[in-house]
Amino acid sequence: MKSNWNYPTTMWVGKNRIKDLSIACKTLNINKPLLVTDSGLAKSKIVINVLANLKEGGISTELYSDVVGNPTGTNVTEGADYYNKNDCDGVIAFGGGSGLDVGKAIAFMSGQTLPIWDFEDVDDNWTKANSDKIAPIIAVPTTAGTGSETGRASVILNEETGVKNIIFHPKFLPSIVILDPVLTLSLPAKITAATGMDALAHNLEAYCAPGYHPMADGIALEGMRLINEWLLEAVNNGSNIEARQNMLTAASMGSTAFQKGLGAIHSLSHPVNALNNIHHGLSNAIFMPYVLTFNKDAIEKKIIKICDYLELKDRSFDGFVNWVLDLRKKLDMPHRLSEVIDEKNFDIDRLSKMALADPSTGGNPKKLTENDMRTMYQHSMSGELFK
Numbered sequence: 001m002k003s004n005w006n007y008p009t010t011m012w013v014g015k016n017r018i019k020d021l022s023i024a025c026k027t028l029n030i031n032k033p034l035l036v037t038d039s040g041l042a043k044s045k046i047v048i049n050v051l052a053n054l055k056e057g058g059i060s061t062e063l064y065s066d067v068v069g070n071p072t073g074t075n076v077t078e079g080a081d082y083y084n085k086n087d088c089d090g091v092i093a094f095g096g097g098s099g100l101d102v103g104k105a106i107a108f109m110s111g112q113t114l115p116i117w118d119f120e121d122v123d124d125n126w127t128k129a130n131s132d133k134i135a136p137i138i139a140v141p142t143t144a145g146t147g148s149e150t151g152r153a154s155v156i157l158n159e160e161t162g163v164k165n166i167i168f169h170p171k172f173l174p175s176i177v178i179l180d181p182v183l184t185l186s187l188p189a190k191i192t193a194a195t196g197m198d199a200l201a202h203n204l205e206a207y208c209a210p211g212y213h214p215m216a217d218g219i220a221l222e223g224m225r226l227i228n229e230w231l232l233e234a235v236n237n238g239s240n241i242e243a244r245q246n247m248l249t250a251a252s253m254g255s256t257a258f259q260k261g262l263g264a265i266h267s268l269s270h271p272v273n274a275l276n277n278i279h280h281g282l283s284n285a286i287f288m289p290y291v292l293t294f295n296k297d298a299i300e301k302k303i304i305k306i307c308d309y310l311e312l313k314d315r316s317f318d319g320f321v322n323w324v325l326d327l328r329k330k331l332d333m334p335h336r337l338s339e340v341i342d343e344k345n346f347d348i349d350r351l352s353k354m355a356l357a358d359p360s361t362g363g364n365p366k367k368l369t370e371n372d373m374r375t376m377y378q379h380s381m382s383g384e385l386f387k
Helices: 019-026 047-058 073-085 097-109 189-208 214-236 239-258 264-276 279-296 296-310 317-330 348-357 359-363 370-382
Strands: 002-005 010-014 033-038 064-068 088-097 137-141 153-158 163-168 175-179
Touching: 010 239, 019 073, 019 088, 019 137, 019 175, 033 047, 033 073, 033 097, 033 348, 064 073, 073 097, 073 153, 088 097, 097 137, 097 153, 137 239, 153 359, 163 264, 175 239, 189 214, 189 239, 189 264, 189 279, 189 296, 214 239, 214 296, 214 317, 264 279, 264 348, 264 359, 264 370, 279 296, 279 317, 279 370, 296 317, 296 348, 348 359
Parallel strands: 010 175, 033 064, 033 088, 088 137, 137 175
Antiparallel strands: 002 010, 153 163
8 A cells, every 4th residue: 555645744654654754855845865863773774774765765864863852952963063064954853753743843943043942832932933944854753653744843851950841843744754664563562562652642642632623633643543454463464564654644534633733631741751861652641541530521522532433342431541551451551650750759749840840831722730740649559540
C-alpha cells in the first residue's frame, strides 16, 4: 500500500517511501539539507542508508546528531549555528519526538535573532518571528507516538529554568512528511508500547477537550480505533508492517487532532519529564486513568461515545477506564508513578506549580488549580483512582 495525503500537510505514506527522500528535497528546492537526529540513530544502518540514498539522488547532506532524549535549548542553538555555518537550505527532521522537535526548531531558529524562549506558545508570541527566514522542513518519524511530524510546535527544555517550553509557529508544520513503517521495525517492544500510549493520550485528550472542532473529534476517534486494533499487535509482533503503518498513522492523527487542545495528562507529564527524565509516553500512560477519573463528571458522555466507536464490551465510563488499565497491564506498564520515581526525588510543590502553568492545562475539560495538580500527583504516586 502506498498513498499520498494532503492533510494537514503533504504526507507520503507506505513501505519503503524513505527511498523518495531525495525527491522530497528536490520538490522543496532543498539542495543541501541538514539531517537532524539523535546520536544512536546517526550510527544506525537506517541513517547510513538514508545518507547514501540522498547522495545517490544528488543531495549533499550535513548531519547534526547531538539531540538528547528530552531536547534542550542548547541542542537547538548548536544545531542552528551548524546549519548556518554549513550554508544549509532545509532540514530533514529524522527520528522520534526529540529528533523531530529539534529539527523543526533548528529550521525555525536558523533565521531568527530573538532567543527561542521569546517564541513560547503564549498569546501571540509567534508573530515576533521573521516568517520569511524559516527553512523548509521534511519530517521522517521513526517512532509512532509524538506525532510531531504533523505538529506546529516543538517541546524544548530550558536548562536554566528546568521547564519544558512549547515553542509555536504555524511554519513549524513540515512541508512533506514521510510515513514509512519499515523505519519502525527495529523499535523495541517497550518503546513501541510507550510511544503507542503517547499517541493514545493525544487522541484521547484532543477528543475530550472542550470547544467545537468536529474535524479534530473525528480524527481523534479514528486514531483511537486504530490504536485499539493495532498497538498490541505492533508490540507483540514488531515485524507486522500493517500494524506498524497503522500505528504511525494513528500517531500523526493524534497530533493533528490536538490542535483542538490537550489536558492534564500532558500538564502532569511535562514537569516529570523535565525534572526526572521519564519517557513522555510512559508518564502519559501512568497519568491517564487518574486524569480520566478526576475529569469524570465533565467527560463521561464523551467517553461513552468513544466506547461505542471502539465497540468495547462494557460501553460505560468505568468500562473505558478498565480498558485503559487492561491495555497498560498487557503492555507491562506501571500503574503508579512511584514505580518509576523515587519519592525522595519527587518535589510535589514544584511539580504542581509547573503543571498548572503548562500550556496544556487550558485544554483540560475541568478548570484546574494547583491543589488539583497536587491531588492528581498524590493519587498517581499511591495508585488510588478517583471515585
